[in-house]
Structures are given as C-alpha cells and as structure tokens.
Ligand code: SRM
Ligand SMILES: Cc1cc2nc3c(=O)[nH]c(=O)nc-3n(C[C@H](O)[C@H](O)[C@H](O)COP(=O)(O)OP(=O)(O)OC[C@H]3O[C@@H](n4cnc5c(N)ncnc54)[C@H](O)[C@@H]3O)c2cc1C
Ligand code: SF4
C-alpha cells in the first residue's frame with residue numbers, strides 16, 4: 001500500500017510539490033486553513049485592483065485534486081503535530097502520516113501598536129483580506145497602508161485604482177529599501193506621488209486610533225492620518241508555530257537541510273515557512289526550486305537545494321522596476337551608475353571581481369534579463385566594463401548626453417533668477433535668431449546681472465541650436481557631478497527638487513550617494529531653498545555640525561555657549577565654571593569672538609554638559625556651524641566716553657534675530673560704538689560702526705587667511721533699519737552664494753553693486769529677502785543643544801554601540 | 811576559528827553612518843553604508859588618528875573628519891590624498907543583527 005503523505009498548507013509551494021509527485025506514489029491528504037484550494041497568491045494584487053477575478057487565479061481546482069486522488073481538507077487548519085504517534089490533529093480528529101510536509105507559508109506581521117486588532121485593520125495575505133479591502137474600497141474613503149515594501153505598494157496602487165484616497169506610511173528613509181537604493185526609491189516615490197498617492201517616509205506608527213473600528217493612524221511625531229481602512233503591510237512572519245510546538249528546530253523559519261528535511265524524522269518543510277542556510281525566502285522562484293528538491297527527496301532520490309539569486313519586480317502597471325542580487329555582504333565591490341534624468345531612468349550595477357553581483361534598475365527594465373543572466377552566470381565582464389551599463393543594444397562611445405538636464409527643464413523653469421527669465425523665453429529668443437550668449441543677454445536679460453546662470457544659458461543655446469561644440473560645462477563641484485554650484489542651486493529651484501536623492505537623480509549624479517564634498521553642499525542648498533519642507537540629513541553634515549560641537553585633534557570636542565554680544569553674567573560664568581569642573585574640561589579659553597570655549601569634552605558627555613548649560617540659560621554658540629557665529633561688540637555709549645550709540649545693545653539684538661541660521665559658510669559680525677572701532681567691525685562679514693548721524697553698515701570683510709576691509713553697504717538712521725539690512729544681506733548670501741564661499745568671496749563674484757541694488761536700493765527686493773529670512777528662521781532660530789540634550793530625544797549615537805573591553809579581557 | 815558575537819541591531823546605526831565599539835584593542839568603528847552593508851575598521855585614521863566613525867560615509871568609503879583622507883571601508887586602504895592602511899575586522903549582518911568576529915579582535919597582532 002502507498003505510504004501516507006500528509007501536507008499542511010495548500011499554498012504555492014505545496015501546490016508545486018503536488019504537481020511534481022506522480023499520482024499514486026503516495027496516499028496524500030492535504031490540509032488547508034483557507035476554505036479553498038490552491039491559487040496563485042501573487043495575483044491577489046490584480047484581483048484587489050479589480051483587474052482580475054478570483055476564478056482566474058485558481059491554479060488547482062477540485063477536479064484536479066480528484067484526478068490526482070488527493071484527499072482535501074480545506075478550511076480545516078492543523079492544530080498540532082503528534083510526532084510520537086505520527087499523526088496530525090485538527091478540530092475533526094487525528095490523521096496519521098508516514099511522511100509529513102509542513103508548507104504553512106507566512107502570516108502578515110501586525111506591528112505591535114495599540115489598536116492593531118481593531119476592525120478595519122487588515123493584512124494582505126489571502127483572499128479573505130482582499131475581499132475585506134474590496135468591500136472597504138466600494139464604500140470609498142481613505143486608506144492608510146503601513147509599509148512601503150513590495151506588498152504595501154501593490155496594495156496602495158490597487159486601492160488607489162479602486163478609488164480610495166491612499167497614504168503609504170513607511171518606516172525607512174526610502175521605499176522598498178531592501179530591494180532599492182535611495183535613488184531608485186526616490187523615483188518610485190515620485191511615481192506614486194504623481195498618481196496622487198501620498199507617501200510618508202521615516203514614519204513611525206505609534207497607534208491606530210478608533211472606538212469601534214480603525215479611524216486614524218497616529219505617528220510618533222504627532223501626525224495623524226484619518227483612515228477608513230488600515231492595511232498592515234509591514235512585513236511577514238514565517239508560520240512556524242506547529243513546528244515549534246512539536247519541538248522541531250526553528251530559527252527564523254523551520255530549519256531544513258539541503259534535501260528539505262527538518263530536524264525531525266520523516267518531517268519536511270518548504271516554502272516561506274522554511275529556512276535554508278540561514279535564509280528565509282519571500283518570493284516564489286526559490287520556493288518552486290524547493291518543491292522540486294523535496295519531490296525527489298520524497299521519492300528517495302538524491303537532491304540538494306541550491307540557494308538561487310532572486311530578483312524582484314513590482315506588479316504595478318506603469319512602474320518599471322527591477323532589483324536582483326545581494327547587496328548585503330562582501331568586499332572589493334565597485335558600482336557603475338547610469339542616470340538619464342530626462343527619461344527618469346536609473347541603473348546601478350554592483351561589480352565584484354569583474355562580475356555583476358547586484359542590479360537595480362528603474363524606469364526602463366527591458367535589459368534586466370540581459371544583466372540578470374550575467375549576474376547568474378558569473379560572466380567576467382572586464383572586457384565590456386566601460387559600456388556594460390548601457391545594456392546590450394549599446395554601440396559607440398560611452399558618453400551620456402551632457403545636455404540632458406537642461407533639455408529636461410520645463411518651459412516655465414526659471415533660468416535667470418535676477419531678471420526672472422524662464423527657459424521658454426530664452427529658447428524663443430534663440431529660435432528667433434539670438435545665436436550667442438551676448439544676443440540672448442540683450443534680448444531677454446538672462447545672465448546679464450550676477451551672471452551665475454551663464455553656464456545654463458550656454459547649454460540651452462547648445463541644446464536649442466544643436467551645435468556640436470557645446471561650451472564645456474563649468475567644472476562640477478566634485479567628481480560625482482558635472483554641475484557647478486550655481487547650476488545646482490538653480491535646478492533645485494526650477495525643478496522643485498526636495499531631497500538629496502531627487503537632486504542626484506534629476507541632475508545625473510555619477511555616483512549612487514555622492515561624497516563628502518557634494519553631500520554637505522546639497523544638504524545646505526535644500527534646507528535653504530525649502531526651509532519648511534526639507535528634512536535635514538544628519539549623515540550629510542560634516543562632523544562638527546552633526547555633533548553640534550567642534551572636533552579636536554584628539555577626537556574630543558569643544559563647547560562654546562553663546563554670549564549675546566559678548567555680554568555675560570556672574571551666574572552664567574558660575575554655570576560655565578561648574579560645567580568645566582564637573583566634566584573635567586582640561587582647557588578653558590577666551591576666544592577671539594568674545595566668549596568662552598570649553599575644550600576637551602568627551603563625546604558621550606556632550607548632551608549632559610549642554611543640559612547643564614541650558615539650565616543656566618546658555619544656548620549653543622554655533623562655533624561649529626556654517627552659520628552665524630558671533631556678533632562682537634564694544635561697550636558703547638552705555639559706558640564709553642566716546643560712544644555715540646548703544647553698540648552692545650544693537651549687537652545683542654542682531655545676534656538674537658540672526659542666530660541659528662545656516663549659511664554657505666560661517667558668518668561673523670561686529671558693532672562698534674564709534675569710529676575707533678574697538679569691536680573690529682570693519683574686517684567682519686558684516687560690520688556696523690556707530691556715528692553721530694547713524695549707523696554705517698559695511699560688508700564683505702575678512703581677517704582670516706585673507707585680510708580685507710569691509711565695503712560700505714549703506715548708512716541708516718535706526719537700529720531697525722540695520723537689522724533689516726542685515727537680514728536682507730544674509731538672506732541674499734544664503735540664497736545665492738556657492739557653498740563654502742565666505743561673504744567676501746561671494747561679493748567678489750557677484751559684485752557689490754548687484755548686492756546694493758537688491759539689499760538697499762530696491763525696497764521690494766529687500767522686503768522680500770527679509771520675509772524669506774523670517775520664514776527660514778521660524779524653523780532654525782532654535783537651540784539645537786536643548787533639543788538634543790532632552791533625555792528622551794538624545795540620539796543613541798552619542799555613546800558607544802557596545803563595550804567589549806570588560807568581556808573580552810577575561 | 812571565527813566566533814561571532816552579537817553587537818547590536820542594524821537599525822542602531824543610521825544608514826551612511828557609524829557607531830563605535832570599545833574593545834581591548836581600542837575603538838572599532840562599525841559603518842553602515844547606504845545599501846545596508848556593514849564594515850568594521852579601527853577607529854583611527856593613519857594620518858593623525860582622526861576618528862573615522864565621525865566621517866562622511868559615501869559609497870563604500872569614509873572621509874576622515876579631520877583632514878579629509880578617504881579610506882576604503884572594504885580594504886582599509888587609504889585612497890588619497892596620503893597613504894596607509896587601517897585595520898579591518900570581520901563583521902556581518904544576520905537577521906538584522908550585527909555580528910562581529912571576536913576571534914579577530916583578540917588576536918594579539920590585531921592592534
Ligand atoms: C576658538 C577660536 C580661537 C580662539 O580660541 O580664540 C577659533 C578656533 C578655530 N577656528 Fe577660527 N577661531 C576663532 C576666531 C577666529 C577669528 C577671529 C574672530 O572671529 O574675530 C578669525 C578671523 C576672522 C574671520 O573669520 O575672518 C578666525 C579665522 C578662522 C579661519 C579662516 C577663515 C577664512 O575665511 O579665512 C578658519 C578656517 C575656516 O573656517 O575654514 C578658522 C577655523 C577655526 C577652527 C574651527 C578650526 C577647525 O576647523 O577646527 C578652530 C576651532 C577650534 C575649536 O574647536 O573651537 N578660523 N577664527 C575662535 C572662536 C571664535 C568664537 O568665539 O566663535
Ligand atoms: C499580495 C501578494 C503578492 C505577491 N507577489 C509576489 C510576486 O510578485 N512575486 C513573488 O515571487 N512572490 C510574490 N508573493 C509572495 C508569494 O505569494 C509567496 O512567496 C508564496 O505564496 C509562498 O508560498 P507558500 O506555499 O510558502 O505559502 P502560502 O502560499 O502562503 O501558502 C501557505 C498556506 O498554508 C496555510 N496554512 C497556514 N497554517 C496552516 C495550518 N496550521 N494548517 C493548515 N494550513 C495552514 C495558509 O492558510 C496558506 O494557505 C506575493 C504575496 C502576496 C500576498
Ligand atoms: S589659528 Fe589655526 S590653530 Fe589657531 S585656532 Fe585658528 S585654526 Fe586652529
């Protein structure tokens with residue numbers, strides 16, 4: 001008599017196994033928790049989207065099971081495995097086996113937050129889930145999908161297609177972070193947003209709110225998303241309970257050897273519930289391989305499962321995305337990146353030992369098979385390395401189109417910020433005969449003022465006229481890009497780019513995540529341009545700005561609290577003295593900026609010393625920042641027999657208005673009470689000298705590597721006007737300088753006349769600059785120390801990740 | 811023989827960031843790249859001992875925070891502007907946990 005084979009789980013893996021086993025070899029009983037036979041689970045997505053009916057995705061119908069002589073027990077979950085008596089137990093009794101196969105798949109992971117069990121919260125795993133979602137979609141309303149991986153995005157696109165208003169909340173920095181890098185993640189997000197699906201990354205869900213059913217999802221930062229339907233797509237968990245309870249070895253999944261045997265005799269496992277060589281799979285291709293191996297094992301033949309390289313696609317129509325290979329381990333890897341901003345294409349190959357080991361493609365994936373073959377075969381690509389990234393059809397030279405980014409600009413994109421000239425006007429002028437830069441300048445005014453858009457206008461000329469000899473683009477700011485600072489700033493504005501991956505993609509960066517030169521610059525440009533929207537990227541800050549303290553040569557830090565206008569009090573001095581003692585500060589130095597520097601503080605002590613200083617009312621002096629440093633003052637009319645005005649008071653006012661602002665390079669100011677100029681105001685980035693008739697404001701001085709006297713900006717009569725001029729000047733500098741140009745270098749490039757025109761003469765322009773400065777300051781006029789010192793928000797990164805000195809010493 | 815010890819969760823290190831582990835051989839910097847690979851290097855620049863863990867991580871390199879030497883996370887080699895090598899340690903990620911090869915750490919010549 002044939003041996004009894006019991007299979008638990010009627011899913012995709014066991015379905016393939018049953019096909020492989022010839023009829024009659026075993027006496028098979030198939031248990032399924034779902035009240036239906038096997039269907040193509042992958043195609044639940046089109047069923048949810050209303051593109052297919054369930055009947056179309058059934059893979060094995062009743063007739064098939066009957067033909068194969070398989071006894072089916074659907075809707076009857078196995079409750080227990082009795083290894084001793086070799087039988088499985090269900091609600092209807094015991095069924096004996098000679099061989100047992102566990103193929104229970106996985107279950108949706110419900111993130112452990114309050115409200116995750118409310119009605120209206122569903123997973124995305126089986127037909128019941130899909131039916132619940134379709135019912136919700138018919139009622140309309142809002143859906144929140146938790147999880148921006150493969151499942152979550154497919155659910156989001158499908159529900160959106162069904163007419164729901166959809167938001168995706170994703171914990172990580174970019175979508176599908178396990179399959180995609182930030183650049184491809186950015187393109188994907190853009191595609192979804194373009195369809196009207198809202199995407200929120202770095203979203204930490206803390207609760208699902210609602211009385212009778214789910215009504216809203218609450219994030220850690222307080223953001224609230226109303227929801228009629230909440231889809232949990234934050235991950236899956238291998239369904240291993242039966243095995244665990246039966247004492248079978250379970251790691252993350254049920255442990256199996258190469259032949260798909262578990263640790264228990266006559267018991268096998270396969271599919272998503274199984275773990276082979278430390279890996280649990282979540283895609284069908286490897287599961288089908290497992291089924292073939294297990295079929296052989298059950299027949300008594302030799303077979304071994306070989307871990308395959310898996311690839312991912314997203315089943316959302318209109319989204320072309322491909323990812324394959326292993327990015328998670330190994331040394332000696334290099335990357336090759338290709339971007340075509342105009343067509344929204346991104347490709348990245350990871351090459352190791354002259355072989356492709358990883359592939360990410362977005363926008364156009366027709367060549368993915370060609371690359372994937374090379375990856376799987378391990379072909380040596382040295383000979384074709386130079387042209388590899390362009391794919392199989394590529395012939396000719398490996399140059400990408402340097403004009404692609406200007407071509408990609410819309411006609412409305414502003415090219416010349418000074419004169420408000422957009423691309424369309426320039427192209428029109430060129431078509432009407434303006435054949436060179438001078439002619440374009442004359443007709444449109446573009447590039448006629450500060451000149452920083454000259455490079456863009458020249459490339460527009462080349463792109464429009466189709467001239468071969470396009471003028472060379474200005475040198476890129478670093479080897480990652482061909483774009484200069486001003487091009488980057490302008491394109492960020494014109495194309496409303498709001499993240500570092502967005503800039504890198506749209507401007508065709510040649511590396512996947514930039515370098516130490518471009519990343520800090522981009523981070524600054526973005527936060528300057530979009531103060532209310534851009535989220536600062538700490539990993540793109542240089543060490544001092546990331547840690548809000550100056551690193552010293554021995555890796556310790558210096559701490560400089562602000563002393564507004566150089567004024568302090570006995571209480572502040574006491575607090576500083578106490579802190580110096582408490583944290584064993586080896587050196588206390590009076591800086592050249594009229595304040596006190598505590599040098600030699602250990603990194604892990606920073607939050608604590610800040611908290612102590614905060615308690616005495618002291619805040620960060622930003623001595624580490626490309627931002628406002630000091631406003632030095634002299635004692636002025638309050639004390640000095642020559643003082644004409646309250647220079648100290650004005651200095652304090654200036655510092656209180658301007659502090660916290662980020663700038664292209666550091667900014668220092670000073671106010672002197674009379675022309676004797678004891679505060680050295682005439683060698684600062686902005687200096688004020690008080691005289692009987694008013695305030696002489698001058699700018700663009702320097703006293704560092706170069707020494708330069710300031711140039712007059714204007715003489716005004718009131719403190720208010722000084723403050724207005726300072727804000728306007730600073731904002732113009734913030735908006736138009738190259739990153740790491742001090743004001744004196746920037747003014748040398750744009751010209752003092754240009755600055756005076758915008759900051760002094762043109763009242764409207766001045767007012768607009770002040771307005772924009774205020775908007776930015778509404779975000780940045782804050783003490784970063786206070787925020788970082790609060791115990792609950794202290795980043796873990798201040799202290800070591802682990803301390804092995806004690807353990808390992810034993 | 812390798813003996814892998816569990817250090818922390820991958821999420822404890824920000825992408826394109828680093829954290830430090832104290833060991834008998836001095837500080838070891840554990841880096842996490844933008845594509846979630848991890849590397850462990852001695853936290854000391856061959857130039858003038860800058861803490862590499864505070865540098866900007868790009869691709870599979872880190873730029874030293876003190877004077878911008880660029881060091882390969884994979885090999886520990888200085889790519890420029892100067893020359894030198896930093897000690898590397900065995901490290902891997904399994905099930906979201908970071909594992910460090912402790913045997914290598916104990917090796918007397920590892921310092
Ligand atoms: C602390 C201080 C020296 C002191 O003890 O007096 C100082 C210390 C440093 N200066 Fe300075 N400068 C200090 C006043 C000055 C002054 C004088 C002033 O501000 O009135 C100048 C000349 C004025 C000027 O900036 O034009 C000055 C011109 C520089 C320069 C050259 C800037 C330039 O554009 O030429 C640098 C290099 C740089 O920024 O790239 C520099 C860079 C530095 C750095 C940040 C070097 C570094 O990157 O590590 C030093 C940080 C030490 C630390 O950990 O705190 N420091 N530095 C002074 C802090 C002032 C403050 O309270 O914030
Ligand atoms: C919406 C969606 C889209 C997907 N898209 C893709 C894709 O594009 N590409 C891709 O490769 N993969 C995709 N997958 C993943 C793929 O469907 C799974 O990898 C595959 O179905 C796993 O097969 P399995 O047999 O291990 O588990 P399953 O197919 O889940 O089958 C397991 C079965 O066991 C049953 N079961 C559990 N416990 C018991 C018990 N105690 N007693 C009896 N029965 C039990 C379950 O109810 C289930 O029916 C997708 C999955 C989903 C949900
Ligand atoms: S003058 Fe040179 S050595 Fe002195 S603090 Fe400034 S940067 Fe450092």
Ligand code: FES
Pocket residue numbers: 855856857858859860874875876877878879
């Ligand atoms: S110490 Fe690293 S570059 Fe100088």
